[in-house]
Amino acid sequence: MLVEVKRHWRDIEVLDDGLRVRVQPGLTIAQVNAWLAPYGRRLGPDPSSSTACTIGGLVANNSSGKSCGTEFNAYHTLQSLKVVLPSGTVFDSAAPDADRALRAAEPDLHEGLLRLRRRILDNPASVRTIRHQFSMKNTLGYGLNAFLDYEQPAEILAHLMVGSEGTLGFVAGAVFHTVPVLPGTATGLLLFPDMRAACDSLEPLRDSEATCLELEAGHRTMARRMLRRLRDWTDDGRLPVVVDASSCTHGFADLAKGLDSEEDRAAFAPIRFVDAVAFAYAELLPHLDVTRRVSRVALHPTCSMHHLGLVDTLREVAAAFADTVDVPQDWRCCAYAGDRGLLHPELTASATHREAAEVTANNYDDHLSSNRTCEIGLTQATGHPYRSVLTALEEATRADRAAPHDTGH
Ligand SMILES: Cc1cc2nc3c(=O)[nH]c(=O)nc-3n(C[C@H](O)[C@H](O)[C@H](O)COP(=O)(O)OP(=O)(O)OC[C@H]3O[C@@H](n4cnc5c(N)ncnc54)[C@H](O)[C@@H]3O)c2cc1C
Known part of the structure; x- marks a missing residue:
């Protein structure tokens, strides 16, 4: 089940002159930060997906970012969390009697959390492992450090939700401590001849109190x-x-x-x-029988196919099962640029509007290309579902759709 919360779960309340903020799960980080900007504050986590990342995703995915480090992540800046548990119980760790309420509504869960806590505390190796893992930036999985940092199941549960990926409950609201927006920032790029020289410089750079140091292999x-x-x-x-x-x-x-x-x-x-x-063209096509032809398809040759000199090959593969293969006169790079188009659909809309006009002026049996993100971009641009030419080839050459092992999926 997919629940879209971006439309109606968008209440926000700035508290204590911006030192804290109460938010609903459908707001994006960028929207919350826009509310906090007049107070010179922002949320601690700063993933580069901030314009798309919602509060629910921020908590459940433990989204972090370059400068939040281990100190200003969701776990450490979370003051309280409102959660809908799978049973339907609504639990708010901000309530004064939150732990008592959790025990009354969910006795097994309450007892189970205490039992897990005791099990971890009784095992020094587990304690060491958890402390070690969470002394570093560690964004994968449940916030298990909650068992060491908190005694009450209510607080443990709220912090276990960080990184829970939607598995423990629905994040229905949160209160976060905020961090200051620094008045001036600067970024530097240092180039090193090799990895050893780069690592040798880490210590003095760390002592310079830079907020964020990132080592990138060239x-x-x-x-x-x-x-x-x-x-x-x-x-x-x-x-x-x-x-x-x-x-x-x-x-x-x-x-x-x-x-x-x-x-x-x-x-x-x-x-x-x-x-x-090219592999399908050279190695598969000679051995395949086309059992289902289509009349007319629209083909988007990606710019990488153009650079590879494979546009004609792509066209030949489509022509193996389509009577007419139309490559729009105005086709060009769809500007999806990896996943950029997800965040900036206007780039793709601008780059493809002529091609989209040509495609939508005609009727096609299928819309084909050879790169998934370009297919997503062209689908958005034209409103017609683009898919891989190879998927279409596979369908067109199936021996017998009604074969017993074939479920049609
Ligand atoms: C271009 C790009 C750049 C990125 N950069 C970074 C980065 O710099 N740092 C970083 O850490 N991550 C980064 N990410 C990953 C990003 O943090 C996640 O995509 C983000 O958290 C997703 O948030 P969302 O609101 O889209 O959640 P979704 O993708 O919709 O969901 C993510 C998970 O959270 C769960 N979830 C969502 N809402 C709720 C809710 N209300 N209650 C319970 N569970 C919920 C979902 O079930 C799912 O398991 C990037 C992603 C992209 C696409």
């Missing part, structure tokens, strides 16, 4: 790491790497450019990347 390091794995997976290049998203095929094809030594480049040379559409 393209060259990642390319080398990937190269080693690819050599293993492909049996030193004997097997091709078939890639099922054209933008990734394109990315892999460029991987070698990140290598700076002759030795690395020679090690990379035997590895072959084959786009799944």
Whole structure:
């Protein structure tokens, strides 16, 4: 069941001159921060998805961000939480008698939480593990540190909800402590010759009291790491790497450019990347019988297919089961740019409006492409569901739809 809370669960109350804020789960972090801005305050967690991330998602996903660290995350800035439990019990940890109310309404849950707490406390190894894991940035899974930080089941439950991914209950409201918006900020980018030199600099940089230090492995390091794995997976290049998203095929094809030594480049040379559409064209089509043809399809060739020189191949695969394959005159990059289009749909709307006009002026049996995010972008732009040309090929070449093992899914 999918519950959409962004429309009606949007009440907000700024408390104590912005030092705290009471929020409902449908507000996004950016919306809450806009309310807090006049007070010079904001929420502690700062995921880069703040314009889309709701309070419910923030708590249940333990969304954090670059500068919230281990101190200003959801767990530590949460003052109280209102939760609807699977039984229907509504529990608010802010109520003065919250723990008594929880025990009265949910005695088994209350006792179970106390029992789990005792089990952890009685086992020094568990205590050490939990303390260690939560001394670092640790955003995966339940906030198990709640068993060590709180004694009352009401508080334990409220903090266990952080990272619960929707499993323990529905987050219906929260009160957060806020953090100050700093009057001035600066960002620096430091380049190091290798990982060791970068790590050696961490300590002095940490002592500079920077809010956030991020270590990013460069393209060259990642390319080398990937190269080693690819050599293993492909049996030193004997097997091709078939890639099922054209933008990734394109990315892999460029991987070698990140290598700076002759030795690395020679090690990379035997590895072959084959786009799944080209693989289907060369290896599958000759052995397939088309059992269901369609009349006319619209095809969006992604920009990576264009760069890979595979637009004609893509068209040929579609033409194997469609009488007419239309590539719009005005097709171009859909500007979805990985997942950017999720946050900025206006980019895709702008880049595709001519192509969308051409597509919507005609009737098509199917709308096809070769990269999932581009398909999502074109679906949004045209209102017609785009899908992979390979999915359509598979359907068009099924031997017998009514075969006993075939459930139609
Ligand atoms: C482009 C992009 C950038 C991102 N950057 C970051 C980042 O910098 N740092 C970071 O930590 N994360 C980041 N994320 C992940 C992001 O934090 C999560 O996508 C965000 O938490 C999702 O919030 P949402 O409101 O969309 O929740 P959804 O995706 O809708 O849900 C996330 C989970 O929370 C549960 N849930 C949602 N609402 C409730 C509720 N009211 N009660 C109970 N459970 C609920 C859902 O069941 C699901 O398990 C990023 C994601 C994207 C797409």
